[in-house]
Amino acid sequence: MLTKAIALFKKDFHSELRTRYAINSLAMFIIVAISVIMFAIGQERISEGLTGGLFWVVIFFTAMSGLSRAFVSEEERGTSLTLQLVAAPSTVFTGKLIFNIILVFCMNTIIALLYAALFESFVINNFGLFLLSFVFGNIGLAISSTIIAAIIAKAGAKGTLYPVLSFPILLPLILSSVQLTLFAIDGTSIETAKFELAIVVSYDVIMLTVSYLLFDFIWKD
Amino acid sequence: MVWKIFLFILLAFVSIAGIAFPIVENPQAWYQFPNIPGLEQNARIIFFHVPTAWLTVLAFFMSTVFSFKYLKRKDLDDDLKAYASAQLGMTFCILATVTGAVWAKFAWGSFWSWDPRQTSIFALLLIYGALFALRSSIEGEEKRATLSAVYSIIAFVTVPFFIFVMPRIMKGLHPGSAEDSSAGPVVNFQMNSSMLLIFFLSLIAFTILYFWIWRISYKSLIIKENINKQLIRG
């Protein structure tokens, strides 16, 4: 099943290279969001706690601007029927999930690098912890936004509804990730942050399970 | 009819008792409440605020149960039941948020302070809001039923996280939360038997009230749908 999903991912990847829809809007969004924050801060030096929070604000809204693309593009063009004819629902979901995971990793790495370069107070003292929370946080973000994107695409309402539906679902993940980022900035040991890490990992596992169980219902009209 | 009168008497009794029974230092008579340090007269809200919060959760739970049923049996009536329950849940959620905030103004000095319970009820409010936004954006009945059922199940799965995550991230002020040393876990220790009795009577009365309104509201939704159907076919 994985080879089929990867074939679907490759299709999306090539399609993205030709249309550049998601990449362009994501890149622009990152630049806009970060510069708005920079303007708002001005000359002031903000605390570590605030940068950790703002880091996830940018990540959340960037994700909301680009990740719905995976399903909305199929639905808009009417190709989701074609996909139903060539692949099982689980294959479709896996393919789209791989695409979104890679997109989230690229975009968040760029955001993290920009933050490290532009904000003096964004200094990671426990890099191992940051990496762990970054990886699991990104996976969770990709899973939830993929399943919500599937709902949005079928609902026929693009744009505004996506963050509205995603926010309550992502809230536990975002709150724990903000906390973990603060820990990483403070240099707290992984031992102390075990509880939050466990929450993020179990969030990933539970959301993944629920998504696979429910995707069939969304995908079939 | 009998149980409607019973419910009326029960609710009337709970309201009068909750508001009028005196709070004294050393309760002797059955109608006297103990004085809980730090809460005093503010403690009375427990008879009204806690049941609304409980119904918010119960209504969400029932809504999820019927969403699940809909996905299994594809009976549109199940969807209407889930919808009716969500509507009620939203109402009680607003009531719980507002009564809680008003109480917090007097007990903690501000309407809102991102206490874990406040954050949790806020998250529930967001979930309900998102559910209605989703419902109103979909035209087809079946699609609307399926997608909102799926969404409410996904949202339901995240609820346990709030219970575990919130207390770790924010400090609790709410009576009954772990960090609350001044007022202590109210329900377990400082309520006397008469207070507990009124509290549980109130919970029961509100729960019956919920089921009663829920039945009326989903029945009316079903009747409305049937009339629509007759109009389309006739």
Added chain:
Amino acid sequence: MNNYSVEAIGLNKTFGRRLIFNGINFRMDKNGIFGISGPNGSGKSTLVKIIAGLLSPSKGKIIHKNSNDEIIPEKLHNHIGFASPYLVLYEEFTAWENLDIFSEIRGINFNKDKAKDLLNRFLLYKRRNDLVKTYSSGMKQRMKFIFALMHNPELLIFDEPTSNLDEEGKKSVYNIITDVSKQIIVIIASNEKTDLDLCNEILDLKQFKDF
């Protein structure tokens, strides 16, 4: 020899609370062309979508069997070829790439000879390296037949097969339909008289309108 069979038991479909059809029963186990007719809005497309597993019926069941083994819904898509005007291919890719992509997503090897042969038969070989978005609607329609036939399906479903086609296109489609119907089951949903003339048996949806 093809041992494929499709059986419908008490199919009923309602959209919301509006009835589309009720009590459809049939069984197809012989190779040949099977027609579905009915006026606009009678549920022809809905029925073929249900047969193809794209929609689920409100009541009743559709059973696909291959040599007496029931095919599970997750695998059904590899046994079915489907073409219709509302099917859309990936327009940012060329015809050749489309066929390649679909084979890969299906998990089968891309059969280049078969692709060449089909493109030739539907008069599209010369345009195989052009993006699908540059095609005319008739060319897109012919491309969909190739999409439906590429993976050697055991059941072919055509919804309005000749819409958007000119006389020449129609002729080549009819030729191919009669050709393949010797080996497999073909279902055609249409109102065109010439389409229905090909059919060995016709199911009229008008008779399934009441409860």
